[in-house]
Amino acid sequence: MRLRITEVFDSVQGESTFAGRRSAFVRLTGCDLRCTWCDSTYTFQGGDWRTLESLWDEVEGYGGDLVCVTGGEPLLQAAVHDLMAGFLDRGLTVTLETGGHRDLTPVDPRVHKIVDLKPPGSGEADKVRWANVELLTPRDEVKCVLVDRDDYEWARDRVRAHRLAERVHAVLFSPVHGRLAPDELAAWMIADRVPARLQLQLHKYVWGADARGV
Numbered sequence: 001m002r003l004r005i006t007e008v009f010d011s012v013q014g015e016s017t018f019a020g021r022r023s024a025f026v027r028l029t030g031c032d033l034r035c036t037w038c039d040s041t042y043t044f045q046g047g048d049w050r051t052l053e054s055l056w057d058e059v060e061g062y063g064g065d066l067v068c069v070t071g072g073e074p075l076l077q078a079a080v081h082d083l084m085a086g087f088l089d090r091g092l093t094v095t096l097e098t099g100g101h102r103d104l105t106p107v108d109p110r111v112h113k114i115v116d117l118k119p120p121g122s123g124e125a126d127k128v129r130w131a132n133v134e135l136l137t138p139r140d141e142v143k144c145v146l147v148d149r150d151d152y153e154w155a156r157d158r159v160r161a162h163r164l165a166e167r168v169h170a171v172l173f174s175p176v177h178g179r180l181a182p183d184e185l186a187a188w189m190i191a192d193r194v195p196a197r198l199q200l201q202l203h204k205y206v207w208g209a210d211a212r213g214v
């Protein structure tokens with residue numbers, strides 16, 4: 001069983017409530033969305049075919065206890081479920097970063113799902129799979145990446161309408177780096193008392209906006 005992989009590396013998690021923790025990353029190749037602000041376009045093509053055993057061995061070799069399965073869109077490759085089960089069976093904590101447009105039903109309940117809700121500024125808001133909301137658990141997190149006030153209001157209203165803060169461990173509002181000022185977003189969130197956390201992409205402050213594989 002194999003997966004097409006763009007990169008595997010050991011780093012520090014830059015997003016979610018796991019931010020700041022050392023984490024391995026397995027970045028799968030390919031995505032069926034084209035978000036306007038995507039910072040991972042290099043995952044759309046290329047990559048190398050890797051066996052699951054080689055991925056389990058490489059990540060175990062880092063010696064950590066956390067692994068992030070990401071992309072691209074990791075749920076496009078069916079064997080990702082076997083990959084995550086293997087990590088879990090080896091005692092690792094697994095986070096899965098997904099665009100929120102693919103069915104979450106097959107995801108192992110032990111996985112911490114970090115699920116995007118794509119606002120209009122992404123250009124992909126019509127792809128949101130709202131049926132996934134029912135599959136979210138207190139283990140999971142929802143992330144809204146925002147480019148402007150319209151995106152913010154869209155996210156604020158849907159967080160309230162779907163009572164997301166009551167369903168998941170955290171709702172994360174993240175400004176697009178260089179497009180929306182964090183202090184502006186923070187002021188909106190405070191004024192509206194939105195049940196969400198402000199999230200900055202830590203890795204971009206540590207390694208720079210265009211860094212990859214770190």
Ligand code: SF4
Pocket residue numbers: 031032033034035037038039040041043071072073099
């Ligand atoms: S889902 Fe992720 S990888 Fe795909 S286009 Fe959007 S930001 Fe890029």
